[in-house]
Amino acid sequence: MSESTKPIFPGVSLDPVQRLRALAAGVRGAAVTERVIDASAETVWAILSDLEDGFGTVQPDMRHVHITRRDGENIEAIARSAYGMRARLRGTIRPGWCWPQSRFLIIGVAVTPEGAGAQCRVAMTGGIRIPGHAALIPIGVRREARKSLDRLATIAI
Numbered sequence: 001m002s003e004s005t006k007p008i009f010p011g012v013s014l015d016p017v018q019r020l021r022a023l024a025a026g027v028r029g030a031a032v033t034e035r036v037i038d039a040s041a042e043t044v045w046a047i048l049s050d051l052e053d054g055f056g057t058v059q060p061d062m063r064h065v066h067i068t069r070r071d072g073e074n075i076e077a078i079a080r081s082a083y084g085m086r087a088r089l090r091g092t093i094r095p096g097w098c099w100p101q102s103r104f105l106i107i108g109v110a111v112t113p114e115g116a117g118a119q120c121r122v123a124m125t126g127g128i129r130i131p132g133h134a135a136l137i138p139i140g141v142r143r144e145a146r147k148s149l150d151r152l153a154t155i156a157i
Contacts, residue, residue, distance in 0.1 A: 015096070015112040016094075016095075016096035016097040016110035016111060016112050016123075017034065017110045017111070017112045017121050017122075017123045018112075019097060019110065020032060020097065020099070020108050020109070020110035020123045020125065021123065023099065023108065024108060024125045026134065027106065027125075027134055027135065027136055028133075028134060028135040028136070029127065029135045029136035029137060029138040029141075030106070030108075030125050030126075030127070030136050030138075030141075031125060031127075031138060031141045031142050031145070032108075032123050032124070032125045033123070033124050033125070033141075033142055033145035033146060033149065034121060034122065034123045034124075035121070035122055035149040035153070036114050036119050036120070036121050036122075037119065037120055037121075037122055037149070037152060037153050037156055038118070038119055038153070038156075038157060039118065039119070039120065039153075039156035039157055040113070040118045040119075040120060041096065041111050041112060041113045041114075041120035043156055044111050044120050044122060044152065044156050045095065045096055045111045045120075047152065047155060047156060048098065048109050048111060048122075048152070049093060049098060051065045051067060051075075051077060051093075051098075052065055052066060052067055055109075057151065057155060058148050058151050058152045058155065059107075059144075059148050060082070060144060060147045060148060060151070061081050061082045061083065061144060062079060062080075062081060062082070063080050063081060063082050064079070064080045065077050065078070065079045065080075065089075066078045066079075073092050073093055073094050074090075074091075074092060075089075075090070075091060075092070075093050075100060076088070076089065076090050077089045077100060079102075079105070079107075085104075087102035087103075087104060087105040088102050088103075089101060089102045089105065089107070090102070091107075096110060096111045096112055097109075097110050097111075098110070101129070102129075103129065103131055104128060104129050104131065105126070105127075105128060105129060106125070106126050106127060106129055106136060107125075107126040108123075108124065108125040108126055109122070109123070109124050110122070110123045110124075111123075122149060122152060124145045124148060124149065125141070125145070126141065126145075127140075127141045
């Protein structure tokens, strides 16, 4: 059993999208946006997990991400937005799952196969954090996630 589906309680396991939903539920203001995409989970994950190149083609407000350290599933990165803001992200990246965050920013993406065909479910959350609180400023989060998923759907086919 892979780490991403390891049982939390006997007989209970979460796929990467379910894990993202559960984690986002603990962050006030977090909105999870999901879509089924007509591409394999492997194809989509290859794009999203390539934080330095692929992720920026999907995320409309992300101009550049540079991985500064990788230790197994733990990563550190510097991200620059289209608006010139910079964030030092630390987080986890596993097959089908990525959750990096900084003092002011959270990014969460997950991918899991959907059905028997070559489709997958993609979930995204994120936004600007309120420093010192488990909360996000929810303005524009769903709109940005829908734009990202629209781009991903055209890139992945």
